[in-house]
Amino acid sequence: MTIPPSLIDALAAVLDAPPHDVRPVHGGDISRAARFTADSRPYLVKWHDRPPTPPPGWPDLFTAEAQGLARLTEAGAIRVPAPRAFAAAQDDCPAYIVLEWIETGHGDRREAGVKLGHGLAALHRVTAQAYGLDHGNYCGATPQANGWMDSWIAFYAERIDPAIYFGDREAELAMCHLFDGFPADFFRAYDEAWPPAAGRDDRRPLYQLYHLLNHLNLFGEGYGGQVDAILRRYVG
Template sequence: MVALHVGIISFNSCFPCLPGSRLLRLRFTKRKSSSVAAMSEDPIREWILSEGKATQITKISSIGGGCINLASRYDTDAGSFFVKTNRSIGPSMFEGEALGLGAMYETRTIRVPKPFKVGPLPAGGSYIIMEFIEFGAFRGNQSVLGRKLAEMHKAGKSEKGFGFDVDNTIGSTPQINTWTSDWIEFYGEHRLGYQLKLALDQYGDTSICQKGQRLVKNMAPLFENIVIEPCLLHGDLWSGNISSDKNGEPVILDPACYYGHSEAEFGMSWCAGFGGSFYNAYFEVMPKQLGFEKRRDLYMLYHYLNHYNLFGSGYRSSAMSIIDDYLRLLNV
């Protein structure tokens, strides 16, 4: 959902809310005790001036914030760092983000900001420190983005099945990533089923919940005659989470990673602006599977339901329309 990086502003929606040297260690030991105490009360500053290999922070700039996190740029004599903080949520959310960024980074395919450190804030809340990427003036070449994303999907595989090592969040909604051997079961229970239950609990929406569950129980024919391998997914790929660096290379950020069917990556395509050159380049690396067009809306449904749960009834009709269309298609 919504993100601006450089800053990265993590809203997660289409719409806004509707490593230390010996010299350095010696330098620390010469500080007065009051300074040491102050350092321990600021873990972000402490990390940057030790493991971050900086000797001084020259400037701290606020680069925005959203419904969920605040973002800052820390300029130092060792380069710049990007920092997100949240004053009310513990480290688990940023730990999930860091693990996702790390997994994508390790594929050595598409550029993502390298995560450095996650931790709690002394007064409550949490922070994440990561690589600061200077963005270019344009989003970058769509065909390069498509090819790089497909290369990530091809390189990022899991032998554990579908899921992720930790639960994370899609926006501020919990995203359950319990390892599951069967994709239809995983998507039905931990993606659509979870969102449908939220709609029932939050709005008392029995109609969308009951119809949605009928779809979940009968959607297997949409996956006939294909083999689904777990691929590393960004998980929340819309236009605000896509940019390019100053060299024009694509950058993706603010992930909600898990291992899933590669087609599920396009669930936010209604808010991503992918064009023909993107899909042509993607399918040259990851060939299109039989029935792709019939499953496309099924993967959009997860994100429409999440927007409904996060932002209200403005997204309900889109979710219900998809459910009704599939119930007619499947004749159930």
């Protein structure tokens, strides 16, 4: 993978050093990504040739991502990569965001799961006076409205699940269960730090429904069976 020349120029300008040692980074479906080095520091850059058009008054895709990371950093519960630069698409340069590169850990998986579980519980204890956020953002490339609401049920019914927002902690835990990416120690540690409310397991499929519908829309009928099973569970 090569970074577009126009983006190379933009990165050199914002970092005061030319990018080199570029390596592709895989795993995402929305943007292209690469690790690179500039002035002896490693970075991650993500870029998008045709980012979604922001609704009126909304930040663009990568501005919203930077704002979300800033919110998570302010909470002080879990380390997240710090944004170094971001910009909307201009002329022949794609939209991009440059992030601090955090190396993958090679320590004990159980210890990491426990630390993350405790950290997520601490993050969920950071609350607001209402549900939502002060700006819209995105789930992948899908624009998602926030807008403060006093009722969690109304918010979830109308706003669904933006990328970062103040809401019910069970919604995030349900997503963690959905694709089996988290170890059992993570969930045990979370419940140790903040025990579950009664009925959580019964509500989990309802919180997973939106993400399955989103995947059905993006990737096709492979997710249809899971969607149908949840609908039958709640509406017959």
